[in-house]
Amino acid sequence: MDEAKALERFEISKLKSQRQTATSRKISEAVFDEKTLMALYKLVKRKAFDELTGIVSTGKEANVYHGLRDGLDVAVKIYKHETSDFRHMSKYVRGDPRFGDWGNRRHLVHMWAQKEYKNIMRVQDLISCPKAIDHYRNVLVMEFIGDGVVPAPKLKEKPPAEAEKYFRRILEYVKIMYEQRLVHADLSEYNILDFGGPVVIDFSAGVLLDHPKSLEFLRRDLQNICNFFEKHGVKTYYNRALEEVLDAN
Secondary structure, eight states: OOHHHHHHHSSSGGGGTOOOOOOHHHHHHHOOHHHHHHHHHHHTTTTTTTEEEEEEESSSSEEEEEEEEETTEEEEEEEEETTTTTHHHHHHHHTTTTTTOSSSSHHHHHHHHHHHHHHHHTTTSSSSSOOOEETTTTTEEOOOOOTEEEOOOOTTTSSSHHHHHHHHHHHHHHHHHHTTTTTTOOOOOOOOEEESSSEEEEOTTTTETTTTHHHHHHHHHHHHHHHHTTTTOOOOHHHHHHHHHHHHH
C-alpha cells in the first residue's frame, strides 16, 4: 500500500506520552485497525490535526487522544468498531430522521461519530462545549478542554464549589439545546467538565425532538443533574426545572 509509511505515524507505540505495556498493546490492537489508520491519515490530509501525542481516556465505546493542530491542543476521539454496544447505540440512532438504516456494526459506528459531530455543530456557538473540527468514518476531532495535555476534571471527580451557580448554568444549557430541538440524552456528572464553568461533552447519544423517546431522554437527563446537585446542597425542584425546559421551545 502506497500510504503504509504515512500510516505508521499513528501506531499507538509512537505516541510520545504512553509507555508500551501489554495493556496498551491490547488497546492499540482494538482501536488502531487499518481502516482507522486510514481515517486518521485522511483527517491529517484535511488538516484536522497534525499528530497524536498521548492517550486521554479509554472506554468501551471510544478512546480519546490528545493531539496537536498548528501547535494547539485538540482531542481526537476514536470510536471502536469491535467493542461498541450495538444495541445501546441503535436505540439512539433508530428514529433519528437525520440517519437511515445501517448495514453492519462498522457502518453504525461511523454514523455514531457523524451523529456526535452534527449534534455539537448544532449547539457549539450557543453553549459551552468542545468545538467540533472535523470527522471521518469513526474518528472525530474537536477542541481539547484542559490545561496543556491535562484534561479538565469531570464534575463527578471534582464537584463544583459554586454548586447553585453551576446547576443554573447547566439547566440553561439544557434549555438552549431544547430550543435547538436537541436533547443530550446522556447528561450527567460524568459528561460535564469543570473548566472555569461547566462544559458539556459526549454528544453522541443526542437526539432531535422528532425522536420517539426524546421526552424520556430529557426527563432522564434532568433527573441525573437534579440528583447530583441535590447531593451537594442545591434545591433543584425537578418538576419546575422540567417545566422551564419544555416552555423554552
